[in-house]
Amino acid sequence: MALVDNLMRLSPVIPVLVIDDLAHAQPIARALVAGGLRVIEVTLRTPCALEAIREMKGIEGAIVGAGTVTSPDQLAQAVDAGSEFIVAPGLTERLGRAATDSKVPFLPGVATAADIMLGLDLGLTHFKFFPAMAAGGLPALKALAAPFFQCRFCPTGGITEATAPEWLAFDPVLCVGGSWVVGKGAPDETAIESAARKAAAL
Template structure:
């Protein structure tokens, strides 16, 4: 079933409103998928972005999709093949570092809500022209961070963002304080050392702290 840009943005806005932080996850071991997802969901972060940067990423999505209360998406979507594979694995939304017409066409045709990336006013305006008003701002810090988003928000108040890339506990609250930011993406809630050592309680604690940001 296909999806319009407007419907995709509406769905992604609903997803982004579920928690202030979306964990950006790079998982190398499928056995970590379910306990990691369960820890993050228990900690109050139900939306999970699994990046397609490891050979087991699609299997990780399949496992995380089984976790009650979780909303699992696929990140780093770049090609039509990525989109098809993500949907087949059970991804409920997609995330891309940028946007191309081919990628947007594919997501719309296959019915996957895409959180498309923009790093400039022109990129954001082009996506808005197509019907997307809920975007990823990437790479956030390298693209000017909070001051840039604040400046873009003045002439383009109808566009909302999920900044990702360099967002950390030290600056997340500043991003979340902006009226055009719905949530932010961050990897600090699932550091590789804690994941690899199976310290799910500590990850749950990091998630719980992150879930309170911006309140």
């Protein structure tokens, strides 16, 4: 768990990316790292996602992981592509066991007490609270975190630059996942670096 904990503490925001053009991968990673956000999550929602992870790994300082991992097969593909950590939208026993067996830092999604208890059964203590806003926002996480005092969270889903500080002020939250840092379309490296700098300073 130390590895996941270290990753989550590297910066207050983990950019959550959907890469649909491989040519965008390295410029985005370069700009994010230059702005101080080294931990980058590439969601497996597009055909070029795995290749994008390989490309981004070529940028010095970038720590690249795969998000939206939903099965042991995807987990294996992501690790094979060089993913340094794995993020899942939810948690099943099958995926959890595959992740713990692989020893890769793993951040599964939870939204209920039962989800967290399943994670604890698997030896996990660090979770992505997802979908953060739709699952009840900060009041819901505060209610969940109370009985599970040993757990730490990365809320993701509906969090904005304006609301991130409120989440980050809650002690069990080590970082937040944010899609606002990188806009859609062709990457503007200057704009991304500027947004990353602001996010890194939260």
